[in-house]
Amino acid sequence: MSKNPTPPPSARVRPEKPSGVLYVGMDLGTSRTSVAASNGVRETVASYVGYPKDVVARKALKKEVLFGAEALHHRLALDLYRPLEGGVIRHSGGDAKSAEAQAYLKAAQELVRHAIGLARPKADELIYAVVGCPAQCSLQNKSAIIDAVRPVVDSVMIVSEPFTVAYGLDILTDCLVIDIGAGTTDLCRMRGSMPTADDQLTTPFAGDHVDQKLLELLKQKCAGAAITIHAVKELKERWSFVGEKHEPVEVELPVNGKPTRFEVSAEMREACRTIVPSMVDAIHRLIASYDPDFQSRLKNHVLLGGGGSQMGGLREMLETEMRERLGEGRVVRVDEPTYGGANGALKIAHDMPAELWERLS
Numbered sequence: 535m536s537k538n539p540t541p542p543p544s545a546r547v548r549p550e551k552p553s554g555v556l557y558v559g560m561d562l563g564t565s566r567t568s569v570a571a572s573n574g575v576r577e578t579v580a581s582y583v584g585y586p587k588d589v590v591a592r593k594a595l596k597k598e599v600l601f602g603a604e605a606l607h608h609r610l611a612l613d614l615y616r617p618l619e620g621g622v623i624r625h626s627g628g629d630a631k632s633a634e635a636q637a638y639l640k641a642a643q644e645l646v647r648h649a650i651g652l653a654r655p656k657a658d659e660l661i662y663a664v665v666g667c668p669a670q671c672s673l674q675n676k677s678a679i680i681d682a683v684r685p686v687v688d689s690v691m692i693v694s695e696p697f698t699v700a701y702g703l704d705i706l707t708d709c710l711v712i713d714i715g716a717g718t719t720d721l722c723r724m725r726g727s728m729p730t731a732d733d734q735l736t737t738p739f740a741g742d743h744v745d746q747k748l749l750e751l752l753k754q755k756c757a758g759a760a761i762t763i764h765a766v767k768e769l770k771e772r773w774s775f776v777g778e779k780h781e782p783v784e785v786e787l788p789v790n791g792k793p794t795r796f797e798v799s800a801e802m803r804e805a806c807r808t809i810v811p812s813m814v815d816a817i818h819r820l821i822a823s824y825d826p827d828f829q830s831r832l833k834n835h836v837l838l839g840g841g842g843s844q845m846g847g848l849r850e851m852l853e854t855e856m857r858e859r860l861g862e863g864r865v866v867r868v869d870e871p872t873y874g875g876a877n878g879a880l881k882i883a884h885d886m887p888a889e890l891w892e893r894l895s
Contacts, residue, residue: 554656554660555660555661555662556571556573556653556660556662557880558571558653558655558662558664558687558879558880558883559571559666559698559876559877559878559879559880559883560665560876561665561695561698561874561876562618562649562665562667562679562682562683563581563715563717563875564618564619564620564717564741565580565717565741565742565767566578566841567579567580567646569649569652570879571653571880572883572884573653575652575654576873576876577649577652578872579602579648579652580601580602580603580605581602581616582609582614583599583600583616583617583641583642584599584605584608584609584612584613584614584615585598585599585600585615586612587611587612587613591611591612599644601648609764615637615638618642618717619717620668620717620738621668621671621720622679622717623639623675623678623682624638626638626677642678643681643682643685643686646682646683646686647685647686660688661687662688662690663683663687663689664690664691664692664693665683665690665691665692665879666694666695666698666879667679667692667695668736669694669695669697669721670720670734670735670736671736676692689891689894689895690894691883691886694720694722694729695720695875696711696720696734697722697729698875698878698879699713699840699874699878700724700837700878701881701882702875702877702879702881703868703874703878705835705837707724707725708832709724710722710821710835710837711836711837711839712836712837712838712839712843713875714809714841715740715741715842716741716742716842717738717740717741718740719736719737719738719739719809719812719816719842720734720735721813721816721820722734722735723820723824723832725828733820735819737813739808739811739813741767741770741841741842744842745763745766745767746763747805747808748769748805748806749761751804752787752798752801755796755798756794756796758790759789759796760787760788760789770802770805770806773785774802774842774844775803775845775847776845776846776851777846777850778847780799780847782799783797783798784796784797784798785798806848809842810848810851813852814852814855814859817836817856817860821833821860833856833864834862834863835864835866836852836863836865837868838852838865839871839875840875841872843867844867844871849865849866849867
């Protein structure tokens with residue numbers, strides 16, 4: 535946890551004589567939130583926020599709010615929130631004034647404040663932030679993200695997540711970016727200018743979908759075993775694959791309190807493969823509707839990012855599917871899936887003119 539956290543919204547005021555500007559790129563993700571800052575700091579935290587349930591929990595934990603792995607570790611003593619769902623703040627698309635929507639907005643604000651604090655800003659610095667969101671995020675959801683971020687920064691921009699990945703790598707022409715997160719899989723084709731709505735697609739088939747499917751399959755396969763969605767997520771992050779050949783996946787689950795070993799390779803493969811068809815369909819749609827003179831370039835310049843990009847055999851499977859449906863295809867996986875979006879958002883923040891940041895503030 536940062537030793538120099540960002541002041542709470544009530545204490546955050548614009549410095550009269552700022553010592554400088556701290557640029558922050560943020561990937562505000564359903565599963566993880568990552569930040570990259572112009573002072574060289576890079577940090578990531580699981581997107582969980584927890585509040586002690588009662589006075590006993592508060593006394594035991596000695597904190598008013600917990601985040602990330604620490605919140606998960608103590609979740610039995612907490613009211614636990616995962617404020618992002620499908621890449622946006624939960625319930626931000628409905629009645630924003632409802633008690634439930636306000637509770638998730640508060641948790642999202644706490645998470646953003648914590649993430650900004652991890653970047654170690656100085657008390658007298660301006661904070662300019664670029665935040666990645668799903669490719670087809672609605673105006674209402676973008677507004678909710680801005681509401682969560684604005685109290686702890688001086689100026690903020692919301693940008694498409696796959697666009698930030700491409701921008702961070704300086705790949706801006708004839709490239710198709712696929713960003714596989716927990717809540718959504720986002721696709722964006724780069725044509726050398728700002729992408730339009732027609733250049734982007736979002737599908738809900740992503741990491742959380744795999745978790746739910748794997749949970750169903752393990753309950754069927756592992757009779758009597760006690761298993762939670764949190765345990766399933768850990769298993770997926772360690773063993774996920776889609777190919778035909780893979781080392782056996784053997785997991786240990788409690789049955790009536792006793793650790794019992796199960797072999798679940800087939801279940802892991804089946805669950806992970808559920809996100810592939812929608813991804814291939816989206817690739818097909820974006821390539822088929824591209825300028826025909828440049829389609830071949832797009833097919834052979836597909837960039838795979840996000841946490842889900844690490845699934846064993848996924849790159850090869852996408853190439854095979856593209857060759858069958860489109861005649862050719864080449865897929866490259868990004869080197870830094872955890873920080874790809876945050877790195878790109880930081881680069882955008884640096885490149886934006888000062889007068890734009892002043893207007894946005």
